[in-house]
Amino acid sequence: MNFEKDLEEIVATMFKHSGGRNPQQLSPYRQFARLFDHADQQVPEKSYTVHLSNEVQKRAQRYPVQGLLQEVITCLEQGRTIRPYLSNDVARINSNDRLLRHWRIKHLHLQTVSTADKEGFVERSNLLLFFRVEGNSAYLIDILPHPKRRSKIEWSNTELVNIVDRNWPHLHQLMPSSTPDKKELNDAMYACLRSHNINAMVSTERGSVFPGGGTMSTGESFRAHTEWMFLRQYIERIQDYVAHEYPKIFGYVAAYASAIRLDEIHNTGCTIFDGASQRHVFIKDAEVNSWFEIPFPSMKLKHGLFITHHSA
Known part of the structure; x- marks a missing residue:
């Protein structure tokens, strides 16, 4: 035995x-x-309470993508799958989503489900919805143009962490006696640290926070x-x-x-x-x-x- x-x-x-x-x-x-x-990249099918940041509401009117955004929100609230909207990396076990592993942030393509291909994924969009899922809540963070695929810097946008911290500070761990860092790291520095599986706090308006992710030196979360x-x-x-x-x-x-x-x-x-x-x-x-x-x-x-x- x-x-x-x-x-x-x-x-x-x-x-x-x-x-x-x-x-x-x-x-x-x-x-x-x-x-x-790999399982962490998925979004389980269940009913979520959906929270929208101020930034998402403004962006939806600016682009505009209110209809597409509501399509995703309805799926989340009614417990329907949002897999078609996700990155097609969710189908590959060897994919490495550093944005998720370090900052707990996922992303999906804002495109109608009627454009889904034979693999079940919607047509790739130039606009992405960045969001975070914790328990039975889905937090919609921001809508941004699709970063260049090979641009590590654009995928290390610290403003996403700042938006989460402004709207839902309870999702972050504020470091004791922390104050905003005048010598804070920029996006390029975070991208470099991530590529070497090095974890770092993010400086926000409240101070240095731990977004809740992080990796081991070998890259696993x-x-x-x-x-x-x-x-x-x-x-x-x-x-x-x-x-x-x-x-x-x-x-x-x-x-x-x-x-x-x-x-x-x-x-x-x-x-x-x-x-x-x-x-x-x-x-x-x-x-x-x-x-x-x-x-x-x-x-x-x-x-x-x-x-x-x-x-x-």
């Missing part, structure tokens, strides 16, 4: 079926991190690293529980060490398989007094199988 190895096999299978390349060159952690960061640690601790507790409670779980005592495997992980527990009795048993988190929320709102972890949905 080795649930840690089973977990690694589950992750490897998910990675492979998600289009991940050269899995043998990546550790289980890095495969998991790629899966996590902080959140992916943290979730991997929690998941491994959770699996360790499950294995300890099974090792001590095997007779209670299966109703008899047998040589089980090599016959039990971790089969599935759910938001409320996990399923284990006993080879000796050929039985699957679901173990609730409450039984183990341990909880772990699956970090993939669009995925289901399953031994030897990968199932994906675009809904939460």
Whole structure:
């Protein structure tokens, strides 16, 4: 019985079926991190409370794109998918959205869904809506011309962070005793730091803030690293529980060490398989007094199988 190895096999299978390349060159952690960061690029289908910044309302009148903006807002409020509007990078597991990983900001194309191509994405637009999703809330930040694809500087627009801070300061962590920095970094400096996976505070009118993202030195998000640690601790507790409670779980005592495997992980527990009795048993988190929320709102972890949905 080795649930840690089973977990690694589950992750490897998910990675492979998600289009991940050269899995043998990546550790289980890095495969998991790629899966996590890829899932983080998606927007789960559920009803959101939509918040509009002052800047978005002004831009919508200026361009004008009120109709297109309302189309997106309606999808968010009614729990319909907005995947067609997102960057087509969301379909690639190896994409690296540094704007999201560092500042928690996503973007979508303001174009009507009737222009969707065979892949399901709307016609690429010259105007992008930058937004942030936290829990059941969607924060619409600004509408801006599409940055040049290879322009790291334009994708490091600190004004986006300033807009979030002016409209929804609770989304940022203000550093203690912080004041606005007269020697603040410019967009080009942030772009350079990001390209080397270096994290930095952003100077706003209130002071230096932490937008809530950040990456490890290898490029994976902080959140992916943290979730991997929690998941491994959770699996360790499950294995300890099974090792001590095997007779209670299966109703008899047998040589089980090599016959039990971790089969599935759910938001409320996990399923284990006993080879000796050929039985699957679901173990609730409450039984183990341990909880772990699956970090993939669009995925289901399953031994030897990968199932994906675009809904939460």
